[in-house]
Amino acid sequence: MSPTSSEQRKKSESERKAAEGRWTFLTNHGTVLLYIADHPDDTMHSVAHALELSERTTATVIAELRATGYLSVERRGRKNHYSVNESMPLRRGPHARFRVRALLGALSVLDPKEEPRRKKNAR
Secondary structure, eight states: OOOOHHHHHHHHHHHHHHHHTTOOSSOHHHHHHHHHHHOTTOOHHHHHHHHTOOHHHHHHHHHHHHHTTSEEEEEETTEEEEEEOTTSBOSSGGGTTSBHHHHHHHHGGGOTTSOOOHHHHOO
16 A cells, blocks of 8 residues: 555655754864864864864864864964965865865855954965
């Protein structure tokens, strides 16, 4: 016996609702990179808090971005100042022809109220 259209609608709606909480369009790495591009002097704690990530996850992501050349850090007194290497390629194969600069530019329109700080901090 095949399901009715009403049963199919209920099933697809419940599947959609179940999937909504499990994924995002940007990875943690992309989200951290975008945030740091606009907030290069924020502490790891404030980055984690702003992005609703754990400090451990944020620390791991920052370490991986540094190790692969996407972020550099300069010690300024007791704080870190981060710089995003905008000339690095995106990592997924089909997107590798694009640079981080393009991603930052494309997504900078998401918060038009905030003045981006990355122009003066870009490498």
